[in-house]
Amino acid sequence: MHIAIVGAGISGLAAARVLSGRGLRVTVFDRAPDVGGVWSTTRHYPGLRTQNSRRTYRFSDFPMPPHHQD
Numbered sequence: 001m002h003i004a005i006v007g008a009g010i011s012g013l014a015a016a017r018v019l020s021g022r023g024l025r026v027t028v029f030d031r032a033p034d035v036g037g038v039w040s041t042t043r044h045y046p047g048l049r050t051q052n053s054r055r056t057y058r059f060s061d062f063p064m065p066p067h068h069q070d
């Protein structure tokens, strides 16, 4: 099965991670030129930061890089 996911925000990326981890073939499409949805570098407001700490806004198996501040 080849699955198409429309949207490369955190929802689409998490779905792609789970489905590909189960051996399914996944392609993610987005109209934006990069991934991240509202948090992509081409879309977010300059200087915008999350209200979460980097420990709570991450994938469980893919932590935020150390240079990201709380």
Ligand SMILES: Cc1cc2nc3c(=O)[nH]c(=O)nc-3n(C[C@H](O)[C@H](O)[C@H](O)COP(=O)(O)OP(=O)(O)OC[C@H]3O[C@@H](n4cnc5c(N)ncnc54)[C@H](O)[C@@H]3O)c2cc1C
Residues within 6 Å of the ligand: 006, 007, 008, 009, 010, 011, 012, 029, 030, 031, 032, 036, 037, 038, 039, 049, 050, 051, 052
């Ligand atoms: C200003 C702001 C601050 C926020 N702060 C926080 C915070 O501090 N902590 C927190 O937990 N949450 C926060 N949120 C909420 C969080 O960012 C969202 O809940 C989350 O990003 C939603 O992810 P998503 O993948 O569902 O949607 P999105 O990030 O919106 O991604 C959807 C993607 O789908 C693409 N897309 C849509 N339609 C199509 C189409 N027809 N064809 C191709 N591509 C398409 C879009 O281009 C986009 O990239 C904030 C949101 C905003 C706007």
